[in-house]
Every structure is written in C-alpha cells, then in structure tokens.
C-alpha cells in the first residue's frame with residue numbers, strides 16, 4: 001500500500017513512517033486486550049530480571065528478533081518498549097483521510113488492502 005485513490009480523484013500518499021495520512025482504529029475491546037497483554041508481558045519480563053533470567057526470557061519471547069535486537073546486553077527500557085510495540089501492533093485497522101475532501105477510508109480488516117469509504121455528513 002503506497003497510496004489510496006479517493007472517490008474525488010485525489011491520491012493520498014501513504015508511504016513512510018510515521019505518515020501524516022494514516023492513523024489507527026481500534027475498538028475498546030481490542031485496546032483492552034492489548035493493555036492486558038502488555039501488562040502481563042512487562043510483569044513477566046520484570047520477574048525474569050529479578051531472577052536474572054532476562055536474557056533467556058527475551059530470547060524466548062522475541063525469538064529470532066532477539067539475536068538482532070539484544071546481542072550482548074539487555075537494556076530494560078528497550079525491552080519494555082519492544083513489548084509495548086509488539087502488543088500494539090496486533091489488531092486494529094488503518095484509517096486514512098483524504099487531504100482534499102476529508103472522506104475517511106478504513107481498512108476492511110487488519111493488514112488488508114481493501115478499504116471502506118465513509119463520506120462526511122453534517123451531524124444533526
């Protein structure tokens with residue numbers, strides 16, 4: 001996905017990160033699940049640190065990513081940041097707004113390239 005062609009004809013570029021043309025939609029149930037997972041995993045990591053098992057915990061948790069991210073030493077803040085990013089990357093759908101006419105486009109499903117268009121209408 002590099003751009004979205006709007007019904008008005010405008011093409012919105014969606015490349016690059018962070019993109020000013022893309023956001024994220026999560027239902028509260030998804031956000032709550034994410035929050036619970038993040039909390040559980042951070043607590044598990046902190047317990048592993050206390051038991052001096054942090055390296056094996058991180059290797060187990062991140063798998064192949066571990067070798068690249070934590071070759072020699074573990075920075076607790078980095079691991080917690082990675083746990084948080086991992087939890088927040090699950091679920092949710094991308095949202096894009098046409099810069100010209102303000103129509104919203106929402107992904108049909110997470111990671112799909114199908115978008116549903118929502119047109120602006122005055123609230124009554």
Ligand SMILES: [Zn+2]
Nearest residue numbers: 006008098101
């Ligand atoms: Zn448009």
